[in-house]
Amino acid sequence: MAIDPRMKKYYKPTSRSSETESSSQKKACVELSPSDINADPGLRKPIDEYDKEIRDQVRRAYLLNGPTQPIGHTFSRKQGDHFRSFQESWFKKFDWLEHSVENDSAYFFYRYLFKQLVTSDKFGYEIFTRHVFNNWRKALDAFKEHMTSPLTQKEMVKACAQETSLVILEELGDKLFSVLINESRDTSIKEQMAMTGHVIETFLSIEHVSDTTTSSLKVAIEGLFARHGLSISRL
Structure with missing residues (x-):
């Protein structure tokens, strides 16, 4: 698309080489050797x-x-x-x-x-x-x-949990999924939220929440999804 000469001063000049460079950097990925x-x-x-x-x-x-x-x-x-x-x-x-x-x-x-x-x-x-x-x-x-x-x-416990979560997420991939949320209290009287995947029920995480109101659970779920790279659009 041609740009009106009078409007050129409002555009930041770019070169084809810099555009190509930027594109190649985005495509580049780190590989294990x-x-x-x-x-x-x-x-x-x-x-x-x-x-x-x-x-x-x-x-x-x-x-x-x-x-x-x-x-x-x-x-x-x-x-x-x-x-x-x-x-x-x-x-x-x-x-x-x-x-x-x-x-x-x-x-x-x-x-x-x-x-x-x-x-x-x-x-x-x-x-x-x-x-x-x-x-x-x-x-x-x-x-x-x-x-x-x-x-x-x-x-060791944390490492095992991380590896288990990784396997669960890899198996899930880009498939659609639903969640099942249970609420309980631990020995320190803290509210906890346990989240599992469904239909093949898979335990994914325990999250500490201040209370079990809708807003608190929503924040906890969004944080969990963000941490594991899950998309709410697949829910």
């Missing part, structure tokens, strides 16, 4: 440094490979630790345990995959993930303490 997966835990890039679009793909790739446990490797002895070394038998006691040949250190496989971002290393939060652990004299105590840590248990 095999080179992104590193078997040695001491050389891995933290999950939070991957693009958000492929983090779940990265987790699945590592889960398929399983923890890195170099069976048959000759573990070096540390002079500063009274010539102690990592013990291969620990892999049988702790199936989550990994060992880095690169830096001769121990890592926690599932914490690497599912740990939440924190702003500090309080209580040794980053041990077995970012910071190396190779104090073999205290290894067994550290491993046992780590597995019984409330923080670790909460991480």
Whole structure:
């Protein structure tokens, strides 16, 4: 469409190259490359440094490979630790345990995959993930303490919930769906709203609500839909 010369001053000039560039950027998507997966835990890039679009793909790739446990490797002895070394038998006691040949250190496989971002290393939060652990004299105590840590248990529960929700949403896809909402109170006397999918009933989420009025439930449902990328138009 031709533009009246007198009106040109009201239009922002654009070039074909910039339009093409913008279009190609929109079409571009981040893809997971095999080179992104590193078997040695001491050389891995933290999950939070991957693009958000492929983090779940990265987790699945590592889960398929399983923890890195170099069976048959000759573990070096540390002079500063009274010539102690990592013990291969620990892999049988702790199936989550990994060992880095690169830096001769121990890592926690599932914490690497599912740990939440924190702003500090309080209580040794980053041990077995970012910071190396190779104090073999205290290894067994550290491993046992780590597995019984409330923080670790909460991480695992949250990770399982996220993965379960992801599977539910993938199965739902772009299909039409309905919702079934139940109201109850927990032990702390908080109102809760449980939402499930229908016709094949699938539990999706528990939401805390201030009350069970129509407006409160509406806000909770809209927030849940936004968080999971669900469209009310498919309801």
